[in-house]
Amino acid sequence: MEKSLGYLGILATPKQSNPPFSREAFYRFLSKEGMKTGLPVYVFLPEGVDIQKKTVTGYRYLPQQGSWELKKFPLPSIVYDCLWGRRKYRTQLKWLKAQANVTFLNHFLRNKITTYKSLVQDEVLASFLPPTKQVTSMNVIKEMLQVHGEVVIKPIQSTSGKGVMKITSNQTTHQAEGRDLKNNIFRKRFENKEALLKWIGNLPRVKRLVQPYLDLSSPEGSPFDIRVLVQKDSKGEWVETGRALRSGTTSGLTSNLCGGGRATTVAPFLESMFNEEQRMEIERQISAIGEKLPSYIESKHGRMVELGLDIGVDRKGKVWIIEVNSRPGRNSFKRIENGTKYKTALSSPIKYAHYLLEKKQKADGQVP
Template sequence: MISFGMMSRSLKSETTYFTEIARRANPDTFTCFRFSPAKIHPITEVVAGEKFDHKKGKWVKAEFPLPMMIYDRCFYGNDLESKQSMAIVKWLKNRKDITFLGNGLPNKWTIYEVLSRSALAPYIPETILAASGKAVIAQLKKWNVAILKPVFGSGGAGIYKIKNSGRKFTISADADGRLAEKEFLSSSETEAWLDRLCSNNEYMMQPYLELSDSENCPFDIRVLLQKDWEDKWLLRGKGIRRGHKDGILSNLAAGAGIQTFEEYAGSLDLRTRKFISFELDEIISMLPGILEASFPRLFELGIDIGVSKDKALWVLDTNSKPGRKVISSVNPDLREVLYKAPLEYALSLTENLPEREGQHL
């Protein structure tokens, strides 16, 4: 019997997803639990969480030993509670009696350092660490327009566009489906604002790329990859996230819409369509192997790929705990496959447990 624990920082998170996985778990093979790392008793190591009752078809409160297999869907911020949870998860990953379905990737800067030195370097936007307001303003003399991204961040939160026009600096961000702007008329004012921003979070800086369509709506291609029971990477699907007109982000959290990849591809001329499809296939075939050569084993991967006005492709983000909304929205028939995938991979791991690896959050 496999004790299969689905872990999130709050039991309110991913309830539907975890429930649908548990419903498909063979009760003769799996006992499914859901829990938060904060609910592990530090001395007894007993977990206070929920167990899926197949007869009742729902979760019931339960106390149980640490599961032998854990599907980690924890997301962290910069708050104290996040840091405490991260420490507990790190402790779990160092235990020899627990196997994680997949491992989290490290922060965006560490990933950039690996990808920028790989065969995929031409697809990776130039990036520097934004150490201070003075450093950002100095770099703007070269780039003129740039994007600031938090090193530790997800969902498009905390992303800013900064533009320098003569003595004027304009900082903009997507907020509630609209563009919010702030103007500074001196570099000293701008520098002070940037210093406050960088003191709260570590930031990195990239040149602003025109990643928008003919209607000036930002968009990107979301690709979802998962491993099958033979430990082979499969492309589950591709979809388009499209932001609001004149906006910066195409993240769903920023109000982006969803369309099929086929709809987007159909809007292109044949030569461009073939070129983008070839480049996409190249990125998708190489990226997982490059990441797993530098970081511990993964189970799933969300890749966000931008397409600039000149049809160049750019890898914008890689996520080891991807959402499924884009892919399941454009292909509802795929939901059944996505619910079963963690269970099938868990089975393959129990039959052929890998040697212990160093693991990232």
């Protein structure tokens, strides 16, 4: 077994492949980045945690061979938690989190409702939030429809745009449109409000929230949002890595890349919609959110290493916080600014892990 000098353990999601985990290329990159900077990086799966022996069986990347070697390691000093489908592994997770010598680099936001409830307590952040309610009964939707005429319902779990629907009910129109849970675009019209509500009531049982529909589209009718990636740097401070504009298809409601959206730079897009003064104000407000929100959310939900903020801008130029992702994708940054932001986006977790490890060693008295 390796002698423990401290290492970063990536808790990965199991996958039926070789090696048996998802995001292999990303973890390979992190392993190489770790090697360059003197921080060993190993990948492990929840099944690899041995509670009795206090060890983990994991994978070490061998650059010469270009392959992963299965090995037994002591417990990681730092864990980068990238595990999806956590319910099955509650025992291992709880145990690992309870180990005094294991530090988690990041925690997860449970769902959109718990995040909303935290954010809305802060006066400044609350001013950017659309009123949001969990759909505990059809009455919640009815009431929202009465006030706003058009609402959006969406699953409280992050879904890359799946199941996000706009519901309209007024004198002349009763309809639902958006994406179903399989990501197909649909539009359905109904005779009256009752038929519409009945249809909603029969949707697959997932927990949903409802909020007013915001016109977050360009004059051409493409929905768009701004993805802001904020990450911890090597001093443990939050910095904005970059922002990218994502725009969806004109026939759709969502701007997620998985739904066929495209990523471009922000300024030219906003310039085509707003005058210079408005654009500067929008960008300034987005910066303010990026500076305030991360440490605030950490104070409520535990340490984080990166957050993806989905920011909407309506036709009047009002800025909205649409979603906070604690496991953000990085693909929006691949093609913009020659991919320079993408490299920073990928390597950030290693930098913050270094910082945490040094802090830990100082606290343990290993370093004078």
